[in-house]
Amino acid sequence: MDIYTFLILNGPNLGHLGQRQPEIYGHQDLSHLEGLIRGLPGTDPGKIELLFYQSNSEGKIIDRLEQAREEAVHGLVLNAGAYTHTSLAIADCLAWIQIPCVEVHLSNVWARDGKLRHQSLMAGHCLGVVAGFGILSYALAVQALIHHLRS
Ligand code: DQA
Numbered sequence: 001m002d003i004y005t006f007l008i009l010n011g012p013n014l015g016h017l018g019q020r021q022p023e024i025y026g027h028q029d030l031s032h033l034e035g036l037i038r039g040l041p042g043t044d045p046g047k048i049e050l051l052f053y054q055s056n057s058e059g060k061i062i063d064r065l066e067q068a069r070e071e072a073v074h075g076l077v078l079n080a081g082a083y084t085h086t087s088l089a090i091a092d093c094l095a096w097i098q099i100p101c102v103e104v105h106l107s108n109v110w111a112r113d114g115k116l117r118h119q120s121l122m123a124g125h126c127l128g129v130v131a132g133f134g135i136l137s138y139a140l141a142v143q144a145l146i147h148h149l150r151s
Helices: 030-038 058-070 088-097 136-150
Strands: 004-010 048-054 075-079 101-105 128-131
Touching: 004 030, 004 058, 004 136, 030 048, 030 136, 058 088, 075 136, 101 136, 128 136
Parallel strands: 004 048, 004 075, 075 101, 101 128
Antiparallel strands: none
């Protein structure tokens, strides 16, 4: 069976998960998120290599995505935070690097106030979107990627 490499990439304001508006984003921090994903069935190191990255900077996110292409990463789980709704630059990057990507959100962005949050510039370049399940959204996204690559 092939070994896949997945990059779990978190954008701005997600570095302080657990402290930032826990009523919206939950009480668990990025280390819990990493532990949850590493503990998923099918993600043991012999089967999937997991890379984690967080940046508040649009340019650094693009640099990391381009690097992922050079590393031949097989799948992306992307929470671009507020850049989801605004960054044509990240969307342009997703369009050309052509790595299967699942967009994730901790909150259900469509159930929140503000029309801008209901729009995603990423989604059109992704296999799908998982939103509203807290850190479980990432686990579901990883499983969707595994299923996509194995089928
Ligand atoms: C978010 C939703 C975005 O609208 C927001 O800007 C974030 C987090 C989420 O995970 O729910 O920073 O991507």
